[in-house]
Structures are given as C-alpha cells and as structure tokens.
Amino acid sequence: MNLSIYTREFKRNIQLAYPIVLGMLGHNLVSLVDNIMVGHLGATQLAAVSLANSFVFIALSVGIGFSTAITPLVAQHDAKHDIEGVRNTFHHGVVLCATLGLVLFSVIFFGKGAINYMRQPQEVVEMAKPFLDIVAFSLIPVVMFQGYKQFSDGMSFTKYAMYAIIICNIVHFLINLVLINGFLFFPEMGVMGAAYGTLISRIVMVVYMHIQLKNNNKLSIYFKQFSFKKMQKSVINRICALGLPSSLQMFFEVALFVSAVWLCGMIGKNEQAANQIALNLVSATYMFASGLSITAMIRVGNQKGLEDFNYLKTVARSIFLLALILxxxxxxxxxxxxxxxxxxxxxxxxxxxLAENTQVFKIASSLLVVAALFQLSDGIQAVVLGALRGLQDVKVPAVVAFIAYWIIGFPISVYLGLYTNLGAVGVWIGLSFGLTVAAILLYLRFKRLTNKYITENTQTI
Structure with a gap:
C-alpha cells in the first residue's frame, strides 16, 4: 500500500478539522467545567449533575444527529454552485432544528418523573431534578446552534462555530464562578449555578453564530428570502429522510454511554461519580474523531456532488488513517x-x-485503562460514519448501531457490571465490545458502497 496517496491529504483534512475539533472540545468543555467545579462540592453533587446530564445528552444526541443531515446536502449543492439548493437546505434545516429543540425540551421537562424509577440514590435524584429543568431548556438554543453550525460546516466555513463555542465557554466559566459559590451580591447557588451558566452561555452562542454568518459576505446571500410561507414539503422530507435515521444512530450510540451512567448509579454513587470522570476525559479525546467525522462528511459530500468516486475513496481513507494515528x-x-x-x-x-473520593479515584483510574483499549474502535467508527453520511447513507448505519450497541454491547455491560465483581469496569468492557463491532461493520459498509459507486461510474463512462 502506498501511504503517500493518503498522507498528502492530511494537510487539507487538518485545515478543515482543527476548527471543528476545537469547537467540539469547547462544547465538551461546558460539561467538563460543570463537573470539575461541582465535583469539588462533593461526590453527591457530581453524581447528581451526571444523572441529570445523562437525560440531556440523550436528547442532544437526537438533535445533533438530525442536524447532520444539513452538512452533506449543503456540501453537495455547494459543489454544484446551486445557490437555491443551499439556501433551501439552510432555511428548512434551522427551522426544523428549532422545532426539534422545543420538542426535546418538552419531553424531558414533562417526563423527568421517570428519574424516580431508576434505582438511583435518593439524595442524588432530589438534587438532579431542578438542575435538569434548567439545562433541558438550553436544548432549544443548542439545537438551533447545530443548524447554523452544520450549514457553515457544509460551506467549509468551519471556524465560526469554533469562535462561538470559545465565547460560550468564557461566559459559562464566569457565570459558574459567580453563581456556584457566590460572589459579591450574587447568591451561592451550588449545582443550580452551573445549570444557569449552561443555559445563558448557550443562548449567547447561538446569537453570536447568527450574527457572524449573516454578516459574512459569501454567506449573507443565504439569509435572504426567508419566509415560513416558502417552506417546501419536498425539502423537509429530504432533510428528514437523512436526519431521522442519523438521529436514531446517534441516539443508539449516546444512549449506550448514558446507560453506563445509570448502570454505575445502580452499583453506587462512587461508581457513578467515577464513571462521570472517565466519561468526561474520553469525551474530550472523542472530539478529535468527531471533528474528523464532520471533515469526512464535508469532503465526501463534495466528491459525491462531483461524482469523483475514486478520489472520494482516497479522501475518506486518508481521514481514517489520520484518526487511527490520533x-x-x-x-x-x-x-x-x-x-x-x-x-x-x-x-x-x-x-x-477523603474516604469516598479515594474510592472514586481508584475506580476512575481503572476505567481509564479500559477506555484506552476502545479508543481505536471509537475513533474508527466515528470517521467511517461521517464518510457514510457524506454518501447520504444513513439507514443501514442506524441498524448497525442498534445491533452493535444494544444487541451486543449493552447486555455485556449489564451482565459484567451488575452480576460480576467487575462493577463499573465490567460496564465499560461492554461499551468496548459494542464500539468494536460497530467499527468493523461500518467500515465493511463503506467499502461495499464505494466499490459499487466506482464500478457503476466506470460502466457509465
């Protein structure tokens, strides 16, 4: 294999990916800052934030998954210089994201009573409920932000989201600093201070994104001619046809990790706190693979629009190789x-x-060893999935995700976590199995599809 044909693509991949990665790290930093600042209040507070965020993460996965439909469609239209196609996708995508954000908030707000039946420590449950109400409301601005982000990513303007999230984190940190422990005339609000910090910072984030994109000379044209009367069923159907399966796929994946929060909570609050620590660290490194996944969506989407499937395959494999190295x-x-x-x-x-934190430390250290083992599988499944979304192949990956995570991974997590002495480590071993199966099946799917496109294109010529 001549690796140079792949490594020479690294420069372009990194140029597109690094703002996305930095932006996603910033996105992840919001919850990371919450956990670090709240973690110093005690294991109960950290477990409460972890439990509440588990519901929000599931809902957010649906929103993010749905919004990913915008990027390949915009990239494909942009490659063909189809201004109207880009504009329609953008307008419809943002409206659909705003609607979905409102629906997700409503589901969590009115359904949070389910938290009482999850066999979690009672003191953790009581602290988690009010925190959940506020952070759930932040789903509306954050899913709207995803609509803007996926549009700008599809147009290869990947830096705006990075700047928006940097500002979000600055605002979030300052509000947390003031409200968690109290400062001057601001009251000491504990975990609720972190909740308000998340909400306010996410509102600032979406407002900033709207202003910056609208004032961009190249992108401003796509903000014109918006009207609810111009909403077209055909465009809505096209976005939903890609977005809904993508939502399911991401839901199946994120829900598996959220199930680890719940399973560890059933074992004990120290295990739940340790799981949250390890999950935050793993999520930070996953942002690199996730950024490369969006890069794959953009570049594969462009080449699909140009119908250059041989180069498409080269580009995708270069991203896979870069992800593997990282x-x-x-x-x-x-x-x-x-x-x-x-x-x-x-x-x-x-x-x-000291006693409970020492126990949390020991468990978290063990979890990070397991996390090291599934880094490869997690990274590969992420970037291959991005390439498949660039090909607008979303239904089969959703099925693969369900099989890998819920037919294989989850039962292993339940058995090893709850019915053996492995505890939280057993839960994470199950996650590893699920991710490995997903990586293998998704790569085989990508290989089959690209070979098919190349063969069909050759026969046409």
Missing part, C-alpha cells in the same frame, strides 16, 4: 496517565470527603 496516541496517554487524571476532578485535601 487514537493510538490517546490510548497510550490514558494508559500512562490513568493514575493522575482523576485528581483534576476531586478534592483530595478535604478530610470529610
């Missing part, structure tokens, strides 16, 4: 740093919480 580095990082990283989240100096 994930090997992250796996080694977790292995060598597993005895250090959990300290970031825990106050080991406070005598009153």
């Amino acid at each position: 994930e090997v580095i992250f796996a080694l990082f977790f292995i060598f740093m597993n005895g250090v990283l959990p300290y970031i989240f825990l106050d080991m100096a406070a005598p009153e919480t």
Whole structure:
C-alpha cells in the first residue's frame, strides 16, 4: 500500500478539522467545567449533575444527529454552485432544528418523573431534578446552534462555530464562578449555578453564530428570502429522510454511554461519580474523531456532488488513517496517565470527603485503562460514519448501531457490571465490545458502497 496517496491529504483534512475539533472540545468543555467545579462540592453533587446530564445528552444526541443531515446536502449543492439548493437546505434545516429543540425540551421537562424509577440514590435524584429543568431548556438554543453550525460546516466555513463555542465557554466559566459559590451580591447557588451558566452561555452562542454568518459576505446571500410561507414539503422530507435515521444512530450510540451512567448509579454513587470522570476525559479525546467525522462528511459530500468516486475513496481513507494515528496516541496517554487524571476532578485535601473520593479515584483510574483499549474502535467508527453520511447513507448505519450497541454491547455491560465483581469496569468492557463491532461493520459498509459507486461510474463512462 502506498501511504503517500493518503498522507498528502492530511494537510487539507487538518485545515478543515482543527476548527471543528476545537469547537467540539469547547462544547465538551461546558460539561467538563460543570463537573470539575461541582465535583469539588462533593461526590453527591457530581453524581447528581451526571444523572441529570445523562437525560440531556440523550436528547442532544437526537438533535445533533438530525442536524447532520444539513452538512452533506449543503456540501453537495455547494459543489454544484446551486445557490437555491443551499439556501433551501439552510432555511428548512434551522427551522426544523428549532422545532426539534422545543420538542426535546418538552419531553424531558414533562417526563423527568421517570428519574424516580431508576434505582438511583435518593439524595442524588432530589438534587438532579431542578438542575435538569434548567439545562433541558438550553436544548432549544443548542439545537438551533447545530443548524447554523452544520450549514457553515457544509460551506467549509468551519471556524465560526469554533469562535462561538470559545465565547460560550468564557461566559459559562464566569457565570459558574459567580453563581456556584457566590460572589459579591450574587447568591451561592451550588449545582443550580452551573445549570444557569449552561443555559445563558448557550443562548449567547447561538446569537453570536447568527450574527457572524449573516454578516459574512459569501454567506449573507443565504439569509435572504426567508419566509415560513416558502417552506417546501419536498425539502423537509429530504432533510428528514437523512436526519431521522442519523438521529436514531446517534441516539443508539449516546444512549449506550448514558446507560453506563445509570448502570454505575445502580452499583453506587462512587461508581457513578467515577464513571462521570472517565466519561468526561474520553469525551474530550472523542472530539478529535468527531471533528474528523464532520471533515469526512464535508469532503465526501463534495466528491459525491462531483461524482469523483475514486478520489472520494482516497479522501475518506486518508481521514481514517489520520484518526487511527490520533487514537493510538490517546490510548497510550490514558494508559500512562490513568493514575493522575482523576485528581483534576476531586478534592483530595478535604478530610470529610477523603474516604469516598479515594474510592472514586481508584475506580476512575481503572476505567481509564479500559477506555484506552476502545479508543481505536471509537475513533474508527466515528470517521467511517461521517464518510457514510457524506454518501447520504444513513439507514443501514442506524441498524448497525442498534445491533452493535444494544444487541451486543449493552447486555455485556449489564451482565459484567451488575452480576460480576467487575462493577463499573465490567460496564465499560461492554461499551468496548459494542464500539468494536460497530467499527468493523461500518467500515465493511463503506467499502461495499464505494466499490459499487466506482464500478457503476466506470460502466457509465
């Protein structure tokens, strides 16, 4: 294999990916900051935030999954210089995202009573409920933001979302600093301060994104001629045909990780807190693969529009290779740093919480070793999935996700976590199995589809 045909694509891949990665790291930093600042209040507070965010993460996965339909459609229209096609996709996409955000908030707000039946520690449940109400409302602006983001990504303007999320994090950190412990005339609000910090910062984020895109000389044309009367059923159907299966796929994946929160909560609050620490660290490294996944969506979507399927395959494989290199580095990082990283989240100096924090530290360290093992599978399944979305292939990946995560991964997590002495480590071993099966099946799907397109294109010529 001549690796140079792939490595020479690295520069373009990185140019597109790095703003997306930085933006996603910033997105992840919102919950990371919450967990670090709240974690110093105690294991109960950290577990409560973890439990509440588990519901929000599931809903957000649906919103993000749906919004990914916008990127390949915009990229395909842009490659053909189809201004009207780009505008229609953008307008319809943002309206659909705003509607979906409102629906997701309503489902969580009116359905949060389910938290009482999940066998979680009672003190954690009572603290989680009010936090959940506020953070759930932030789904409306954050899913709207995704609509704007996926549009700008599809147009290869990947830096705007990065800047928006940087501003979001600055606002979020400052509000947390003021409201969690109290400052000047602001009251001490504890975990609720973190909830308001998340909501306000996400509103700022979507407002900033709208203003910046509208004022861009190249993109401003797509903000014109908007009218609810011009909404077309055919465009709505096209976005939904791609968005709904993508939502299901992402729901199946994120729900598997959220199930780990619930399963660890059933084992104990220390296990739940440790799971949240490890999950935050793994989520941070996953943002690199996720950024490359969107890069694959953009570049594969462009080449699909141009019908250059041989180059499409080369571009996709170059992204797969780049992701593999990064994930090997992250796996080694977790292995060598597993005895250090959990300290970031825990106050080991406070005598009153030393015993439980020591236990949380030990569990989190073990989880990071398991996390190192599935870095490769997690990264590969993410970037291959992005390439398949660029090909607008979304139904089969949704089925693959269900089989890999819920027929294979979840039962292993339940058995090893609840019925053996492995506990939280057993839960994460199940996650590893699910991700590995998904990576293999998705790659085989991509290989089959690209070979089919190349063969058909050759015969046409």
